[in-house]
Amino acid sequence: MHMKWRIITCIIFILILDLVLPIKALAHGVKIEYTVNMAIEIIAAYDNGEPMGGAQVTVYAPDEPSSPWLTGVCDDRGYFSFIPDTSKPGTWDVQVRQAGHGDIVHIPIGEDMVVTGGTGGYTALQIVLMAACFIWGSVGTALYFSRRRRA
Amino acid sequence: MHIPDGILPVPVTAAGYAATVVVTWYSVRKINQKENPRQDIPKASLLTAAFFVASWIHIPVPPTSVHLVLNGLLGAVLGYFAFPAILIGLFFQAVMFQHGGLTTLGVNAVIMGLPAIIAHYIFRIRRFGNQESRRKTGIFGFLSGAVAIGISVAMFVLILLTNIPADLDIGTERAALYTLAIAHLPLIAIEGVITLLLAVFLQRVRPRILDGV
Numbered sequence: 001m002h003m004k005w006r007i008i009t010c011i012i013f014i015l016i017l018d019l020v021l022p023i024k025a026l027a028h029g030v031k032i033e034y035t036v037n038m039a040i041e042i043i044a045a046y047d048n049g050e051p052m053g054g055a056q057v058t059v060y061a062p063d064e065p066s067s068p069w070l071t072g073v074c075d076d077r078g079y080f081s082f083i084p085d086t087s088k089p090g091t092w093d094v095q096v097r098q099a100g101h102g103d104i105v106h107i108p109i110g111e112d113m114v115v116t117g118g119t120g121g122y123t124a125l126q127i128v129l130m131a132a133c134f135i136w137g138s139v140g141t142a143l144y145f146s147r148r149r150r151a
Numbered sequence: 152m153h154i155p156d157g158i159l160p161v162p163v164t165a166a167g168y169a170a171t172v173v174v175t176w177y178s179v180r181k182i183n184q185k186e187n188p189r190q191d192i193p194k195a196s197l198l199t200a201a202f203f204v205a206s207w208i209h210i211p212v213p214p215t216s217v218h219l220v221l222n223g224l225l226g227a228v229l230g231y232f233a234f235p236a237i238l239i240g241l242f243f244q245a246v247m248f249q250h251g252g253l254t255t256l257g258v259n260a261v262i263m264g265l266p267a268i269i270a271h272y273i274f275r276i277r278r279f280g281n282q283e284s285r286r287k288t289g290i291f292g293f294l295s296g297a298v299a300i301g302i303s304v305a306m307f308v309l310i311l312l313t314n315i316p317a318d319l320d321i322g323t324e325r326a327a328l329y330t331l332a333i334a335h336l337p338l339i340a341i342e343g344v345i346t347l348l349l350a351v352f353l354q355r356v357r358p359r360i361l362d363g364v
Contacts, residue, residue, distance in 0.1 A: 048209045068318045099327035100311040104157050137200045144193050
């Protein structure tokens with residue numbers, strides 16, 4: 001009788017162990033490795049804000065600036081991304097071009113890397129300059145016509 | 152309509168500069184042959200400023216948008232002053248707002264400036280025959296504005312079509328250029344109408360401004 005209870009207890013214990021630790025019983029150990037792949041995302045738009053959908057992108061690696069390292073096409077939002085070869089530090093040039101319009105952005109990869117950057121857009125100085133040009137133009141126009149009137 | 156830096160090969164940009172030097176020299180020579188070459192300088196300055204800001208005025212033409220150029224208007228109202236005016240306007244657009252480029256300044260001046268001189272001669276046709284009438288000023292004003300921008304678009308597309316780099320998908324770039332050319336068709340009419348309105352307006356309120364051209 002005592003022996004019987006011991007066997008039953010043992011079976012119940014094994015069953016409970018199986019329920020509690022099922023993974024341990026079924027799977028082996030897990031090994032995770034990781035590598036950081038830095039993707040560069042580009043958003044290209046015309047200066048009036050319209051995205052350069054379908055524009056052709058040419059990427060030049062620093063070690064070979066004359067022949068393209070990668071070519072591709074922007075999506076409808078003017079978006080394009082690629083993973084540069086980090087074993088080639090230096091300035092990567094990315095040209096976006098469509099129907100004779102386009103620009104080149106210089107992206108430093110390596111020690112002097114910056115998280116965001118770009119080309120185009122108006123600085124505060126340029127906006128001030130635009131306003132000054134507009135005022136000067138208006139005054140000039142007024143003076144031009146008033147001069148004619150007196151003549 | 153403004154070709155930026157890095158799009159055209161060096162020989163083409165150099166040829167653009169060479170052509171610009173020749174046409175500027177010829178334009179200045181023509182200006183100096185006038186009785187009073189300095190008389191039209193304020194008018195030229197005024198329209199240089201108009202040309203400078205015109206490129207900020209965007210007109211939506213789905214699926215894209217185009218901007219005013221006004222080179223035909225400058226040609227009609229300024230005559231040979233138009234070429235140096237456009238050259239100066241393009242220089243400031245490139246330096247201040249990165250619109251166009253310094254290496255492509257010569258090519259852009261040819262694309263926009265030469266049709267302006269053609270517009271000048273088209274506008275002069277109004278003087279032939281009978282008395283200069285408002286209708287003739289209107290018709291040739293429209294034609295000068297429309298033809299100039301039309302030739303500019305054709306030159307722009309032609310120069311780019313013949314200089315597509317080998318590493319680009321030539322078919323895609325060609326299709327994009329054709330789309331751009333088609334998008335400029337309404338601009339031909341718009342610039343024609345603007346030149347017509349200004350020419351008729353000037354003839355009515357201040358005909359002396361159109362005397363020299």
